[in-house]
Amino acid sequence: MDFFRYFYGESEEQAAAMLLNCSVADLEKLPARSPPNLPRTKQEEPKQLEIPPAHNNMRRVFAYLCQTRGIDPEVVSAFAHACLLYESADHHNAVFVGRDGQGKVRHLHAKGTLTGSSFRQTLPGSEKEYSFHWPGTSGKLYTFEAPIDLMSYISLHPEGWQDHTYVALCGVSAAPIQHLLGTQPQLQEVVLCLDNDEAGHKAARRIAAELLREWNVTVSAEFPSQKDWNDELLSFRPEESQGLTMSM
Missing domain, CATH: 3.40.1360.10 (Dna Topoisomerase Vi A Subunit; Chain: A, domain 2)
Structure with a gap:
């Protein structure tokens, strides 16, 4: 987009429209960009100690x-x-x-x-x-x-x-x-x-x-x-x- 703005003197909206091959009006119809979904650090729950059953003799x-x-x-x-x-x-x-x-x-x-x-x-x-x-x-x-x-x-x-x-x-x-x-x-x-x-x-x-x-x-x-x-x-x-x- 900086290429179009620099070499053609277009506004940011016009440069974006040219880059996406659409009109400026069409830009308004596009959904708002959501922030990237960063991976969440999964907090591991402490493991429960499982006691193996005892044999009937040793x-x-x-x-x-x-x-x-x-x-x-x-x-x-x-x-x-x-x-x-x-x-x-x-x-x-x-x-x-x-x-x-x-x-x-x-x-x-x-x-x-x-x-x-x-x-x-x-x-x-x-x-x-x-x-x-x-x-x-x-x-x-x-x-x-x-x-x-x-x-x-x-x-x-x-x-x-x-x-x-x-x-x-x-x-x-x-x-x-x-x-x-x-x-x-x-x-x-x-x-x-x-x-x-x-x-x-x-x-x-x-x-x-x-x-x-x-x-x-x-x-x-x-x-x-x-x-x-x-x-x-x-x-x-x-x-x-x-x-x-x-x-x-």
Whole structure:
């Protein structure tokens, strides 16, 4: 349109009519131009946490955790009796439950139990600050990357374990630690028991810096000699017993 206005000296209306190959009068009949419809940013509603139904027994989970992973059966039983662990009815996953102070389920982490399965997932709708944990009464809080590492560590250090607080971050976020420090004022010492690899060491340094900056607590780190705490636990088992499956 600027071409017609510049080279032919036409008004804006006349230039528009020439561009559209119509008269100026016809322009008045055209509908008013609406502003472009910009795509609206759809606000995703927070997902509701759906709790997988429980199987009528825990044979496969017990076999997987105790035989394949080497975890002490008494430790598995303690978490099951506290309603913090169960076997799902659909896929027979081990489901690690995170509850709030009123006992409401707020976080679920599933781990496959089939031989060779690498499946693990924090279920949609989980609130990370309520991650799988054991609430104790002492001033010590032990933190781990995964639930199985948490239970493996307890199996390696069983004496008086129920007195302490343990949490699996299901990753390397400090949110579950922050939440426990805010809700359990007796906690004075945090022990970071993350994986013995570059990512675990880096996360431990980052989390320690966050905690020391925001809380009046003592922070230390304890790493396994193996890659993680389950590898550490299995390294103490006779090699011939590691492939056995429990029959229940």
